[in-house]
Amino acid sequence: MHEIDTVRAVRWQDDALHLLDQRVLPHEVSYLVLQDFRATADAIRDMVVRGAPAIGITAAYGMALAAREFGQHVDWRERVQAAADVLNAARPTAVNLAWAIARQNRILDAIENGEQSFAALLAEAQRIASEDVEANRRMGQAGARFIPADSGVLTHCNTGSLATGGYGTALGIIRAAVEQGRKVQVYADETRPWWQGARLTAWELQQDGIPVNLVVDSAAASLMAAGRIQSVVVGADRIAANGDTANKIGTYGLAVLARYHGIPFIVAAPTSTIDFATPTGADIHIEERPAEEITQVRGVQLAPLGTQAVNPAFDVTPAELITAIVTERGVVESPTAARMQQLIET
């Protein structure tokens, strides 16, 4: 099998932030090289880089870029804080963005107290990235048991190295099952309207030499009815304190279908994606993206000009439909607020 997990969405190289431009994958592999927090925020908003952990890592580097720009100013802390607000406003749903910025704010406090230098911001961003890969590998090992040998697994959107620091969350579980020698039929939803499955997951798994069956989003029901799917494994952008999970639009429907067909529905996410300050899924802000992402395909007009569209980028799956939430700190089966709380108490 090919060497797996060779792709990196976010790199710090030659004193600059390098982002693999996911808008043009898989047919073009090109990087944006950024030296400016404003361009970094734009790259998150425009989905040059996407995926909850990956945008958190990117924002952490963006804070280091802001400090490099403003560090010589007397009011450097206010200026860097304003930059953090710009980065935080880039996309509203994935909590990893705010979580990574909060980690950098603690470094800013230490710098302000004279305990750290500005170099600590870059070091912290690199730590966030390396911790994420390690967390994904631990999740892979913990979650592989949900993918039986010789089974079919359905996944949605892209949750691999392109969405994280590396290895992936749901795709990390699939990678771990394959690494453990299990023969797995992977079914990847194309994931309209941004095609993360068709363009990104298919490409990532091809780099790994892992066969994948690309399917249209509306195929899931009949695949389950035909007995071709034995597990559904998805990622997350924000998990509320009670286990309700916001993830790519279409996830909720898969959870309902999986429950109807008695198929385990697994969410894989690092604890940096759990937001204990948000009580339930009803409190999660769902990003609305431009109508053109639906009415056009790759910039080519599809729907009649002037057609209106509603384009929520995420939906919320109630905890009661989730078989297990796999994190790097443990697996929460049949998630409830009490069981989620135990994750951070262990």
Ligand SMILES: CSC[C@H]1O[C@H](OP(=O)(O)O)[C@H](O)[C@@H]1O
């Ligand atoms: C491992 S997080 C991946 C998560 O992020 C995706 O959203 P987007 O591509 O819009 O950033 C999707 O919800 C994935 O499950």
